[in-house]
Amino acid sequence: MTAPVVLEGVSRRYGATVALDGVDLALEPGSLTGLLGPNGAGKSTLVNLVAGLRRADSGTVRLFGGDPRDAANRVALGTTPQQTGLPETLRVGEVLRLVSGHFPDPVPTGELLERFGLAGLERRQTGGLSGGQKRRLAVALAFCGRPRLVLLDEPTTGLDVEGRRVLWDAVREFHAGGGTVLLTTHYLDEIETLAERVVVLSGGRIRADGDVDTIRGAVRRSRVTLRAALLPDLPGIEHTERDGDRWVLHTADADALVRDLVTSGAAFSDLGVARASLEEAFLTLAGTGPQADPAVPTGGSR
């Protein structure tokens, strides 16, 4: 069976900036993959390559086994415009009609609007929609051609709670029907709620690739806070913040660190241990170079 997306040794530079550096990635049919990474990690470049908007400098990008830059190969692909991108003077129905016109068997307009909580807005100009409605319309466009692969680039940015729920339901329903999804986001809860596989991209390379629990384990970090005039050199500290006598120590193993701290005999007070938020943990992981890669299985990729 043809994988919807296959990237082999894909590199892409913009001038001196390396956006992607030898990326190998394959998405299995019916999988729901979250692409996670800080700004500038190469997420958008990867998505643009798959959508046929950009060309790889080296390596190959395959969409349903063909070149995504060939329009015919994009017939089973669904993407979303950015929220600000809808043509303001056109009515909702007209925008849907334009996009539907590209597909052999589009979802009827009424049905699509119903599904995305936009019923009754068909004759409204898109410029007159609320921010959440625009976003939902943008996402609806990705599904209007009955795609087999949907690329969602930061789909819930600027979406209200209700809009998020509608979107997540739509993604789940699509996935349940056998559809493949590639989702980029910087919201970890979105990845945790939706994705079954997580690919962490940073500096143009894949830093981690596995199921959600594995990645969460790999990025599990703790913050040890304390007051001390001086600290001895302790093993296992990945990152230190200091403000006067306040210290914040980031570590993978808080228990070992505290034990070492006590046995070192150093004077300290106000000890606190907290689980780092996934956001912080993820940034730690994404910020490290390849030599500091955690041992994460990359079993998901092939």
Added chain:
Amino acid sequence: MTATRPTTPTTGTATTSTRTAGTATAGTVTTSTATARPRPAVPLIGAHVRYLVLEQLRIPMAVLSSALFPALSLLFFVLPFDWADDPGAATAAVAQLALFGVLTGFLFTFGVGVADDREKPWDPYLRTLPAPAWTRIVARLISGAFFALLSVLPVLLVGALFTAATVPSGRLLAALGTLVLGGFPFLLGGLAIGYSLPTKVALPVVQLVFFPMAFGGGLLLPPELFPGWMQIVSSLLPTRGARDLLVFSLGGPTPTVLVVVAFAAWTIGAALVAGWAYRRDEGRRFR
């Protein structure tokens, strides 16, 4: 390739997933497999023409002013004067103003329209749809021709009804063809501006270019009224070439060699700049 897809939706989840996909009742995905072929070019072009025309019609003032300006000029600047009764002069006046309509239509839809599109994130989105880039370019040409026609029709109507302007039936087709041909440097020039400049610059540039071009080329006043030095400048403008060729196609005097050469040079020059600007834009945004 696509035919190998299974018809049972749940098989797709037999991958690395730790989660099961649940019961799949929604047939949203499988239905597309049998028909996953792109649509033919004609309906695609049709969809884009519809979109481009609608988008422009939603700003009625812009459409009205470009559609009515040539006709109103004819009403106010030609009709009240003697030459409205002289068939030759009246025909030339109608031809000039028709060309003026084409000039405005092309410069604005291609110059400002393309520049505007390039800045919107909507444009890259449209490029991810299964339509080849050329179908969208064709759609833009058709919509440009449509709006040019929209500004030509009223002036032809006013000319036919209220002036002595006449077109021998045998020449009508040739004249319309020449009108299209005369629009070429402005179509290409519009594209050159649209693909090389941002909207904020393209709009004033178009406005700055179009009036001297129209006036200098003799589209508003017959060039016979120009003083000597201006005759030379006029002969070098593409609008003059287009005007003289159009008047010639209607039975007027033969254009001078200089005028025809200048017209051809402008057309070729505009084509080269438009091609260069298009490629540069593609390279910046999509390579």
